[in-house]
Amino acid sequence: MRGYLLLLFTIVLFFGCNKNETCEIPEEIAEIPVDIKVDRLEQRFFKIKTVPEMQAFLQEEPLLRDKFLLRDRYPSEELMAQSLLRLATDTSIHxxxxxxxxxxxxxxxxxxxxxxxxxxxxxxxxxxxxxKVQTFVSGLSRDLLVSDSLIVMGLDFFIGEKASFRPQAPQYILERYEKKNLAPSVMLLVSNKFNKTDFVNKEMLDEMIDYGKSYYFTKQMMPCTPDSLIIWYTGQELADVEYNEGKIWAHLIEKGLLYENSQFIIRKYIGERPNVPEISARCPGRVATWVGWQIVRKYMENNPEVTLQQLMEEKNARKILELSKYKPQKK
Structure with missing residues (x-):
């Protein structure tokens, strides 16, 4: 992963969710030698006119070939080159x-x-x-790849609402596919490398904390990025859930949802939906993942001896909840 009006029947209007503050990276981090230069592979790919040229391109970019373009789905590299040549010469894709x-x-x-x-x-x-960081245009077949050795960003997904062609997805998901969401989306996927989980019991709390750890990690890596871009909420949606945090928490507790293990019920609060009508028709989808983020934040605030690395290694969701002392009050 990602209602636009008021949440939980409130009539308070908010005009933003993030203060405009100057954000500076600590000097010891700024001096770390990392130099990112994005390789625009689509600019080479769409100049290819023959199968041999395509085969040469695939030989030059083995990581893209194997990980993003999924070489193992083709019976041979020649057939793969023929298929990709049709993409490279498709005028609508151009x-x-x-x-x-x-x-x-x-x-x-x-x-x-x-x-x-x-x-x-x-x-x-x-x-x-x-x-390595590369870009590609796949004809809306793949948006992102993040692996240990390669990041590929499918730019055609992130052109925005003015694009001639858009992914086949509901409007509330299409609104995430904007340029401003690209880097935070990449870092959410990077978090998976460090986020240790153990869904033995598969309770909703486990998934809430799993998402919460990923959001927390991403915010630590991108402290200057608004929360709304990390969780894919609009500014209004984020302001609304913040205002109604106590009411959302009360609903989860009163309905006994934290330790629910029915995937059908869990998906209502964790999964992709335009809203969560069980709480309010105006409550944004995935709201329980946002609550998980707030629990993790409280856990780290109340346990300053815990390092980020230790948080990401911690698999015990109940422990994180207990030590967080998370208990927002209704307003």
Whole structure:
């Protein structure tokens, strides 16, 4: 992962969720030697005119070939090259390529965001290997890949609402596919490398804390990024859940949902939905993951001896909840 009005029947209007504050990276992190230069592979790919040229391209980019383009799904590399050549010469896809070029003509902001975030990762995890960062246009077949050795950003997904073609997804999900969400989405996937989980009991609390740890990690890596971009909420949605935090928590407690193990019920609060009508028709989907984030925040605030690394290794969701002393009050 990602209602636009008021939550839980409130009539208070909020005009933002994040204060405009100057955000500076600590000097010891800023000096970590990480230099991100995004390799715009689509600019080479869509100039290819023959199968041999495509085969040469695939040989030059084995990580893209194997991890993003999924070489193992093709019976041979020649058939893969033939299939990809049809993509490279598709005039309708060329329109997406031009729109991607226009939207992402200047990649310096994204490069800087990723560079700063990955410097933070190296600060907390010195042995972390900085992956290659590439872009591609796949004809809306894949948005992101994050592995130990490679990050690929499918730019055609993130052109925005003015794109000629958009992913086949509900509107509330399409609204996440914007340029401003690209770097935070990458770092959420990076968090998976460090986020240890144990869903033996598969209770809702386990999933809440799992998501909460990922959001917390991403915020630590990107402290200057608004919370709304990390969790894929609008500013209004985030302001609403913050205002109604006590009411949301009361609903989860009163309905006995924290230790619920029915996946059908858990998905109502964790999974992708435009809203959570069980709480309110205006309550944004995935609201329990946001609550999990707040629990993790309280846990780290109330237990300052716990390091980020220890948090990400902790699999006991009940322990995190208990030691967080999380208990927001209704307003």
């Amino acid at each position: 329109k997406l390529v031009r729109e991607s070029d226009a939207t992402f003509k200047d990649m310096s902001g994204i490069e800087q965001d990723l560079e700063n975030a990955l410097k933070h990762v190296k600060h907390y995890y010195p042995t972390f290997h900085i992956p």
